[in-house]
Amino acid sequence: MKPVEIVLVYQSLLGIYGDQGNAKILVNRLKWRGIDAKLTSVEPGDALPADAALYLLGGGEDAAQVSAVNALREDGSLFNAVDDGAVVFAVCAGYQITGNSFTIGENDDVVEGLGLLDVDTRRGAKRAVGELLARWTRPDGSDYLLTGFENHGGYTRLGSAARPLAQVEIGIGNNGDGTEGAVQDRVIGTYPHGPVLARNPALADHLLELALDRHLDPLPDAEVEGLRAERLAFVRRTGR
């Protein structure tokens, strides 16, 4: 059987917050279960694989966002892959560029996004920086707390085709309206940046289950539980 391919998209542009962590985590969570997995790191100018299972877009600065959109549009494979059912997980600036539009620079120039999520991002009243806690309702109806760190100046509003990923308990999330992230078919965007999957293994496994189209049993891990407990206690104690 062909290894499950996970593509880390443009680390030099969209890798400002340790975003390669999510790729490592997804690959290892497959390997630890005995499932053959392969990580492909693609830079602008390289051709994006068109038939991978999962594509990851990370955080980056304004100019990098524009370069990434241009390169992805020129390459074209990501759109075909999404049409064929690939999973896309996009965080922070990566989330913004998967939308219809976002703004950059001091003059808030509007840039057209990839259009994979029906969301639009504009500069917010104040930059959202700090710990974020949000309640995610899993496909089986159970709740799971997502913990992460957000750092974004853009505020995102969802259109009718996208629905929120989670409900904010502490932090800003999409725009302060209580919603966090967006889901549309198999494209998921979220603000907690960088290695968000390190703190939220259930979200990592959800992405893998979508990509593999099968159920995965949880992997017990005392250290991850220790990390989650420490971060949840911290954010509840400090309020941020």
Add this chain to the structure above:
Amino acid sequence: MSTPPKPLGRRLRLAAATTLGDLAAWASRRLGRGSGASIRGQILTRLAPNAFEDLVAGRRIIAVSGTNGKTTTTHMLAAAIKAGLGADASRMVTNTDGANLHYGLASALAKAPKADVAVLETDERVVADLIRLGRPEILVLLNFSRDQMDRHHEIKGLGRSWRDALIQAGPEGPTVIANADDPLVVWASREAKAVVWVDAASSWTGDGALCPNCGALLTHAPDGSTWDCPSCDLTKPPVAYRVEGTSIVLPDGSRHETKLNVPGAFNVSNAACALAAAVTWGVDPEVALDAFRTVKAPAGRFATASFGATTARLLLAKNPAGWTEALPLVHTNPVILAIDSVAADGKDVSWLWDVDYEQLAGRHVIATGPRAYDLAVRLSHADVEHDVILDLDAALARCAGPDVVDCIATYTPFQALLKKAGLR
């Protein structure tokens, strides 16, 4: 050079504030709350709001800035300038304690009213003000990398502030000693009235993806020797000084072995920048290099110290570039890694995933500090064996014995270690 006359009131206020600041610093030391440099500075800036402006004026200043290596480079450069002054060494003042913000600089300068030469480690955020108000003669710009992204949202913003200040200063501005490996440093420095370019053989290029001038993706030679922007004129400039292994090659082609007493290739890079600055100032290269060799544990970095029955070598790493430099220096097994995330460390530890902890495979790591669990999860994914011991003292105690243990720490635990060891 003489200080321009200041209104008497301002001078008296400054004198009074200096005395009060000294008193507070003395009290702080007596109470075991550190060197007192920052409380002295806070009092100074509160009571004499023009202190920074008044204290930097009328001195011959050499400033050192950059994300990593400022402290060690400043120590080396100060030693060289001092050696160059010979019997007049007391004419020089420097901020050896690493207090490098406005009040830290004011504090160091207030302590030495008669010194007319100042070698100043300067925080990246203070460089523009120092150029404007202190008119340094020489400015050393080492590197620019991601650090505390929760506070500085765009790396480029600080580089732009340096660039604007240099443009504004024009012919009154400093001669810049600039690391030609760093595109953002080059973009900022090329506006200076004069630049001495140094090929520092820097290893970290993780933050140099995009052209700071036009936003295009830069091209880097596979061996890291050069870089170029394909869409504008920004490119690695021809250099005057260059690092070759552990040697530095001068503009006249002469090669000088560094033989430093601080470890690591990055300290050879720092020495190359310090040497270019010292020679530009008029110090003989061999005199400068001899002086560099007297620097062994600048502000506690690389110091070996005792903690009860444990002996540890202390390494500071504040950001991915710093960790990339520090990790290859680790020789011991086990090794202690201490992680915190208060404001001074940066509240976001996502950077853990940009550091190649995989190279520690085969060693046992003691993960400690308030964010030890974040590190532990990272180490699991790097296949590195480890224990979590949240408490720093307990982590040290675990490594008791005759052998030295290497300990790399972020800013706050590093300061705590220095204090425990009586080094500050």
